[in-house]
Amino acid sequence: MRAVFDARLKELWEDLLEMSRQVDSAVSRASEALLKGDIDLAQTVIDDDVLLDRIEERVDERCVVLIAQQQPVGADLRTIIVALRVSASLERMGDLAQHIAEAARRAYPDSPVPASHRTIIEEMAAAARHLTSLVPTMIEGHDTKVAEEILVGDDALDRLHEQAYAILLDKSYRGKAQETLDIALLARFYERIGDHAVGVSRRIFYLVTGAISDDGGNI
């Protein structure tokens, strides 16, 4: 019984690992499509989002079946509940990558990123990618040092988010409304990707340490 449960749990975490790798790839491709004006690459991100949705469904179904058949309690049950929460966050991160790719597609053949914001959006893309590349490591290793690295990386991303808005609000800024709108949303999409990475990391951290995360979310 225990061996069956452990095997099922392993499959569940393999699905989450697969999801997190797909999210990392989606964020990476969406940013490249955005910054290089590559509409074909943007389209792959948009098309692939359905794959993430399907894994999320499979994870959810696995969780329900696992609870029903194995009747877990304590730490085992918490692990499954955390898996449900993590799959929802990863699915949402995929949606945000899709939104970035859609911005690239809409603006094509132009870039939605004006010269005024090229550097800051490049930095946000790199900072977000850094976070999404750490999430699979966190899922695979449940490593609390990686959790710390994710928090630090998200703080950096938050500062870039503030800077992107500060450039918009500087009196020297002369961008058109379309540019302002694009930057407002793109900066927010990257910032939300960071928030979700932190959310995933906190839940896994909690699982490992049993500590309640300081954002008030206890599972």
Add this chain to the structure above:
Amino acid sequence: MRAVFDARLKELWEDLLEMSRQVDSAVSRASEALLKGDIDLAQTVIDDDVLLDRIEERVDERCVVLIAQQQPVGADLRTIIVALRVSASLERMGDLAQHIAEAARRAYPDSPVPASHRTIIEEMAAAARHLTSLVPTMIEGHDTKVAEEILVGDDALDRLHEQAYAILLDKSYRGKAQETLDIALLARFYERIGDHAVGVSRRIFYLVTGAISDDGGNI
């Protein structure tokens, strides 16, 4: 055993009902604070968000305890999983109301809503409020007609969201970057509130009908 389970389940849904009413109140107060420039009212929304976070924690804990102690299967288990998903959405709707209140507070004593967008933001606020007022009814009654009404209301909100952006992008628009930024974000916050209302509604609809919702999310 069954009576205990039913009583616990009832408590769980009462918590969700309470959350949904608080969300409705938060969205209503945030919009009023925004449109009237009422900083005290904005502050109540910001301060009250912690109450929502606490109920979410309690709901999560109730779900874990209920699964562990009662070992539910089938429809009972699905109900609990849906409750977890619904609490996460309601908590997020509260965050969005808080963001709207923060926009009102930041701009005070000015309004973050320029004259160009006063009508459309009033309409978005009313449309979002219509949706948040339907969510408690959906939670209380599990009424599939209300689910339909929420879908229709969200379509209307999506159209207003498009219109708000179209006004920004019209060649006659002369707003400052700060105004464009505020409208870009406020319109998005309202649109996301609508999305979450639909998400909650779909999950409950699924519970009642057993049908898989057409957004691919099966629980």
